[in-house]
Amino acid sequence: MTETAETVAVSGVGVVSPAGADETSFWDGLCAGRSFARRSAELAGMPVDFACAIDGLDVDEAVGGRSVWRMARFVKLGLIAARQAVADAGLDPATWDGRRVGVVLGVGVGGVSVLTDNALKLEAQGPGAVSPLLVPMMIPNAAGGEVAIALKAQGPSLAPATACASGATAIAVARDLLVTGQCDIVVAGGAESVLTPLVVTAFARMGALSRRTGDPGAASRPFAQDRDGFVIGEGAAMVVLEREADARARGRVPRALLAGTGSSTDAYHPTAPEPQGRGAQAAVEAALREAGWSAADVDHVNAHGTSTPLNDAMEGMLISRVFPHRPSVTAPKGVVGHTLAAAGAIEAVACVLTLEHGVVPPIANLDAPAVEFDLDCVTKTPRRQQVERAVSHSFGFGGHNVVLAFRRA
Structure with missing residues (x-):
């Protein structure tokens, strides 16, 4: 192992998820290893009527202020998580040089509920019923823009959209x-x-979701033999990144270190992963190379683990091929569902907490991985493990692959 790349510090984290709307409740929920999938009244009568939603949080109250009315829900979630992360990092936007502060916030879809509501109003009531704020509320970069406004961040403000890898892409771009x-x-x-x-x-309709409508809590089951699709979720997670030397100079002990990142594209299919995982492997190898690690240095893998037949088959093959020493494997989507663009960021926070606590959360609904997977999956109860180095995988529709390499500070 030869760590040569400049190391970036994770100095703060924030998370709003189905498992909890703050770091502590999120971590407790992950470690409990139980799914937060529930039936949704809004989805009643649909082919799949359950999801992993954020409950018990008044989002408008948490955002506060007079500007909350102009924000779609995904924007509000991103802003709540961003404020948490900045406070956790011990930083004050009122005192920093905003010209040197950037925001990178990945969003895959944007304000689709705002769009559909206004489309119905247009059809039923005519053009005068359409909100003049439809566009700024709907566009995916609205979250990054509102966070930058709230934090007085005047550096680059970017909104990468790499589908389910968007949150991880944002962290990789931030490191750059x-x-x-x-x-x-x-x-x-x-x-x-x-x-x-x-x-x-x-x-x-595209066959991506689990159809276990009779038992939503058992539907998300990454790497299980009988997995049949993911459970859709919602959420947001944000991290504050600084150069390690800068964080330590201001007396901040990093929560973890982002040692390297890697990205690639399958160039294979709009929604299906390349079956052999060659593109995903290129992303893993790029992250390891930037970190200066060998594959054998990795103690833990936070898997993308969607609970879909194709993704888990590809990723299981990838992990066993690249990491034959069998590092521990977890997959948070068993607990919180697939939060799409937020997933890579939520799982990055999970990685940071695993490094800090020396604990690997279990994969919900998994007794043992499918027989074809040679994986050391953590199941049923949390595993106490001194993890020094971990990688987090994120894969998205369009063939986007992003891998983040973290090490203990």
């Missing part, structure tokens, strides 16, 4: 902004909220 000297601080992550009849039905 720091390493190249364009920013001194970057707030990065992902947000998504599309639990609408239209979007959920669209995913169901």
Whole structure:
């Protein structure tokens, strides 16, 4: 192992998820290893009528202020997570040089509920019923823009859209902004909220969702023999990244270190992964190369683990091929569902917490991995393990592959 790349510090985290609307409840929910999938009144009568929604949080109250009315739900979730992360990092937007602060917030779909509501109003009531704020509420970059406004961040503000890899892409881009000297601080992550009849039905029609309507809590089961699709969720997670030297100079002990990132594209199919995982492997190898690690240095894999037949087959093959020493494997989507663009960021936070606590959360609904997978999956109860180095996988429609390499600070 030869760590040569400039290391970036994770100095703060924020998360709003179905398992909890703050770091502590999120971590407790992951470690409990039980799914948060529930039936949804809004989805009643749809082919799939359940999801992993955020309950017990008044989102408008949490955002506060007079501007909340102009924000779609995904924007609000991103802003809540961003504020948490900045506070956790011990930073104050009132005192920092905003010109050196960037925001990178990945969103896959955007304000689809705002769009559909206004489409119905147009049809029923005519043009005068359409909101003049439809476009700024709907567009995916609205989250990054609103976070930048709230934090007075005047550096680059970017909104990568790489489908279910968007949150991880945002963190990878943020690292580049720091390493190249364009920013001194970057707030990065992902947000998504599309639990609408239209979007959920669209995913169901393409065969991506689990059809276990009789038992929603057992539906998301990454790497299980009888997996049949993912459970859609909503959420947001953000991290504050700084160069390690800068964080330590201001007296901040990093929560973890982002040692490397890797990205690739399958160039194979719009929705299906390349079956052998060659593109995904290229992303893993790029992250390891940037970190200066060998594959054998990796103690833990936070898997994309969607609970779909094709993704898990590809990823199981990838992990066993690249990491034959069998590092521990977890997959948070068993607990929180697939939060789409937010997933890579939520799982990055899970990686940071695993490194900090020395605990690997179990995969919900999994007794043992499918017989064809040679994986050391953590099941049933959390595993105490001193994890020094971990990778987090994220894969998205369009063939996007992103891997983040974290190590203990």
